[in-house]
Amino acid sequence: MSEFLLQQEDDQESEQIPAEMNKGLFLIPVVSAIGFKIVHEYCNYGLAPGEKRNDTCSPLLHALLTGIGSNYLFHTSEKTWWEKIISDAPSDSYLASILPLISWGYSAYEFHDSFNQGSTEFMIHGGGMFLTISLLASQNKQHLFIEPLLMETSQIFYNLRRVHRNFMYPFAALFFIYRWGIFPYIWGQYIQNVYRKDIHFPLEKTGNFLMIGGGLLSHSLNFYWGSKILKILLTGDFHQPKASVPQ
Numbered sequence: 001m002s003e004f005l006l007q008q009e010d011d012q013e014s015e016q017i018p019a020e021m022n023k024g025l026f027l028i029p030v031v032s033a034i035g036f037k038i039v040h041e042y043c044n045y046g047l048a049p050g051e052k053r054n055d056t057c058s059p060l061l062h063a064l065l066t067g068i069g070s071n072y073l074f075h076t077s078e079k080t081w082w083e084k085i086i087s088d089a090p091s092d093s094y095l096a097s098i099l100p101l102i103s104w105g106y107s108a109y110e111f112h113d114s115f116n117q118g119s120t121e122f123m124i125h126g127g128g129m130f131l132t133i134s135l136l137a138s139q140n141k142q143h144l145f146i147e148p149l150l151m152e153t154s155q156i157f158y159n160l161r162r163v164h165r166n167f168m169y170p171f172a173a174l175f176f177i178y179r180w181g182i183f184p185y186i187w188g189q190y191i192q193n194v195y196r197k198d199i200h201f202p203l204e205k206t207g208n209f210l211m212i213g214g215g216l217l218s219h220s221l222n223f224y225w226g227s228k229i230l231k232i233l234l235t236g237d238f239h240q241p242k243a244s245v246p247q
Helices: 002-006 008-012 019-043 057-076 081-087 094-117 120-137 148-158 165-194 204-235
Strands: none
Touching: 019 057, 019 094, 057 094, 057 148, 081 165, 094 120, 094 148, 120 204, 148 165, 148 204, 165 204
């Protein structure tokens, strides 16, 4: 631990994205939201009246980008999530800064789409993601959202269910691995270390409330969705409505 704390000053001096260049990245969520809307409209172009719309194109694209990207960054990182928070250093990776901004735009799209469809669950999901990334991005700390994006990995297979319903099995396996396993574990590490007297957390009370409150909201949704997934798997009913499992 002491060795890590001594390295914090060196980390601050490491190669980082210049602030003026980082500001330009904030065009990405706007382009992202518009792009996901265009993809959705394209996948549903020429849809006959009464025909079920395709809700998987935009979520699949988002899951591919963020699921694969976040796993790459997570497994190549030399620091744990809470150590990144302690170091209080800006992101030194374009990818770590860009991926959360893509999700920022996607969350706006998801909230708007869920509002139109009357899906309360996904309004909460999209709204919570939008608020969390907004607060982090306001301090140029959106790279701290990479670890939560690991949960998007399972969505790759969920959104492939239109190809074959058996994709529900790897989806369910990865859902429980990431949403009931990996993310609660790294979030628990944060909670375990946040109130240690020998460690200074630069997020202070407001940031800690965000991380703790956002984590509890995420875990509540994941527990709710996970119970529905278990029911689907046990009954063999793969043809559930959109609101039954997360996008």
